[in-house]
Amino acid sequence: MLLGAIEAGGTKFVCAIGTKDGEILERISFPTTTPKETMGKVIDFFCDKKIEAMGVGSFGPIDLDKNSKTYGCITSTPKPHWSNYNILEELKEHFDFPINLDTDVNGAALGEATWGSAVELDSVIYLTVGTGIGGGVYSGGKLVHGMTHPETGHILVRRALGDKYKGKCPYHGDCLEGMASGPAIEERWGAKAYELPEDHRAWDLEAYYLAQGLVNYILIVSPKKIILGGGVMKQKQLFPLIREKVMKLLNGYVSHKNILEDIDQYIVPPKLGDNAGICGALALGLEKIQ
Secondary structure, eight states, X not given: OEEEEEEEOSSEEEEEEEETTSOEEEEEEXXXXXXXXXXXXXXXXXXXXXOSEEEXXXXXXXXXXXXXXXXXXXXXXXXXXXXXXXXXXXXXXXXXXXXXXXXXXXXHHHHHHHHSTTTTOSEXXXXXXXXXXXXXXXXXXXXXXXXXXXXXXXXXXOOOTTOOOOOSBTTTBSBHXXXXXXXXXXXXXXXXXXXSOTTOTHHHHHHHHHHHHHXXXXXXXXXXXXXXXXXXXXXXXXXXXXXXXXXXXXXXXXXXXXXXXXXXXXEEOOTTGGGHHHHHHHHHHHHHHO
């Protein structure tokens, strides 16, 4: 069985062919430009492939309500040219196999639950910290959808004492994404995350904001594992800082061994690494035909 996968990012698209075991057999990637140019390359890649289903993990927000007139559309994105673009409809015009569309982070959460760090768990949150902050929520063995889909990057956080930075989010200013995303780090410190030394004071502040987000997710969703991916989280020094601050902020309220004894195995990087997104799209395709 061959599956198609699309990781539709705001910066680049990754297209792949893979198996039901999560093995990537072929892939290409290219920059995200206009819908016409980008989707033309997508169609060309898949047009002669013998696949049985496709999963698409896309940047968003996306309308995932099947009863909505705009189902399948990328909605209020700041990405030029992509607002109100129906990516699902475009794919269905060219292909007649089943297609499963979800957010890129929901896909990554499903991929980690299927082949990665959360195998055999029915509850996990995958948070990506990069150009933006977004999270996929997998609970009770299912991806979470509701009125829209989880927007874990736009929760409100408390400012650190003395922090005067206005925040980078164009919608909310100092929400979690506004305070802790890659562009926020760069604007605040005048350098990209990977350019800052490991002992820079940026990391303690970054960990403080991210830990607040994780505490909120723990208290509301109670996931059995939290996976942190994205470009900013390649700074491995963040993990011990975040774990320490999560424990401090919870202050013993959640009396579970995952927090009190095994937090190093509870808040972790993705086992699938940089393949979390594209393997997540494969998992979405597999889910569609199962």
